Amino acid sequence: MVIKHKNIFKTQSAWSNADEKMLCLDTGSWRTSRPVLDKDKCNYCGLCALFCPPQCMNDMGDHYEANLDFCKGCGICANECPRKAITMVPEGEFTDG
Amino acid sequence: MVSAQKGQVRVITGNATGAYGAMLCRPDVIAAYPITPQSEIAEQLAQFKADGVIDSEFVEVEGENSAMNVVLAASVAGGRVFTATSSYGLVFMYDALQETSGFRAPVVMVNANRETPGIHAVSSGQQDMISARDAGWVQIITENDQEILDQIIMAYMLAEDNDILLPVMVNYDGFYLSYLAEAVEIYQIEDVDKFLAPLKKQSPRQKLVPGVSQGCGTHGMEMGYVEARYKHTQAMERVKNKVDEIDKKFGDYFGRYYGGQIEEYRTDDADIIIIASGSATGTARTVIDAKREQGIKVGLIKLRLFRPFPAERLIQALKGKKAIGVIDRSICFGWKYGPICMELKVLTQELGSVPILSYIDGLANLDITIPHIGRVVDEVNEAAKGKPYQDVTWIPMEE
């Protein structure tokens, strides 16, 4: 038998290793609407960031901004914001998506 | 390495021997759940712990499935582990058996062979072990109490070898050996330490350590899965020679040799061969001697390694023989032959058109007696002369 396969695992057993290969999905592409912040209403309480399931709200020092690479557009930040400072806007209204 | 000191000779049961064997190898974690005919091992190990003879973590699990999972995880974390079971206990471990071999965890387990199929049977038979043959484990069958002890020590040497890294199941006939008390030499623990010391000199195997980025039990995706399976089967192939090597080293040090994968008895000049395994081989030797005196040139092969199947050693030992009789203590659903016989039949091309006769005997605690084996020898002898023979014989059904 001629083995052409190049080994994926270095060891006998099949283990994963993030140092060698960290996987990541383009979950930003799932989004149908994106969170848009009205900075005037925001008081930097951080609830949007705490409740965000993918934990993808970046701390900007005086407000939070969703990392659109990963934001799935669930809308929890908008729904939970005590000051209603976040609005979910359909992706169709943006040209960068 | 010089030879070991003389150990203490004690008259103990096969089960107690299993516990002593484990004790001598200093496992880090032991988990065991009671089941007839194995329960005494769990009890004995618990007593060792209570008496301070061992300092292992001892987990009194709530079932066999958990027993295997406990030792599997402790093994993956880097520990030396031990467990014991039998029959439905082995069946209840089935998912964990697959993981243990798939994770390449060097777990050592003794299994007191007991019947297992749908009908409940609290009696001896190798059906449990046969039902687990495709779980990716190394399976070794032992014949007497001393061999149980010796094989456990050899099992760690095999399982933890970096070239192998596979779980090893040490089997012995339940009831026959589990409750049979005979003289066993229990080696000095320092000598066992010395014997197993080379394992520590290897480069450390992969271990699951908190705080280190690593996942044990990753999804094998496509070629990842294929590669893992290929490596597993290659390791299984390496087991065969390794078993022979370890047997030699063990014999040189402790003074007892078992022949490695198979033990041959009066096979050199034999025309016909009987293949047996486990406790029945003792009876078989008596019959072989008697038949030799009657002028029948018969030899015996004791099958020690069942998984991987010792094909090369068997071909070497059986080449040129005129007929072969195989005694199985279990059945093989879907084939009329017994399981060991069925596996041997794969070698038909290498062995030529030699008659291979399958005998099913010793199910459900029925003894494989001297007359039974005598009959096998006589029939195989007739087949060797070219006489017609019966393919498969259920000996107790014809009595």
Added chain:
Amino acid sequence: MVETTKKRNRVFNYFCQDEQFAGGVAWCAGCPMELIARLTPKVLGKNMIFVGTPGCAAPVLHGQNIGAWHRMAYLASVMTGVPSKATGLSRYYNRIGQDATVVCFTGDGCATDVGFQPLSGAAERQEKFIYLAYDNEGYMNTGNQRSSATQIGAATTTTPVGKIGKGKSNAQKNMPMIMLMHKPTYMATATVSHLEDFIKKLQKAKEKSKEGFVYLHLFSPCPVGWRIDSSKVIEVCREAVRTNYFPLWEAENGKPRITVNVANPKPILEFTKLMRKYSHLKEDGLAELQKQVDERYALLKTLVNAGT
């Protein structure tokens, strides 16, 4: 302009470790289990090790060949072996003096159904690890089949609503109460709408897991299976607490204590109206559900009052 406090929520102060997961992972939009999975390592810190199993968490906790979705040490298991594997790990780490917080991360199907035996066994033996069950009341990863954690009346793919079928006909197994009877060193119910409560319980869990068995039961509604608008998931958690559908409590050594008191519990409709899994329920169905909720809460209250 609204005056900003310029002070972050104090919950952030509980975090002692950075994000351990990749930014984008295969969990559904709005899933509270994703939040639980991401927050747990942040609170428990280094030397935490997850033991996981097939279920919603598996596609991310398990690696794919050499690749991994997170930076933690992880052991994969079949559903029947999770607490036993955690036992093996914690016993061995304890033996060699390796600091470790072993956390089983399973769904309700594993905890209450197929993996219950080893869970009960490990609790009885007071094994030193944390068993964290995210309860989405069914087998969501396989497509919303019922588990014994599914509540009465709920429509699932194996308890569908039809001409005769009215959703699940039996009441939910009262899992937190079953675990309370095991008298674990520490146990708690929690949910992500009450984050500080949840995080404090996680911290306590870590501390107590050095002494004995810890069980955490986390309410984690499934936006897909329960048919909830993904933005309303945290609201559903909150309403579950406010209706006493999922009361928040903890127990040390078997003595329960309510951690979030609900002064005037809302009627169950305030919870059920947020999802479609109960949308077929008429007045009698809702009354039956209300009865289950009231009975369970009354039992909890009785034990709380008796346990002091």
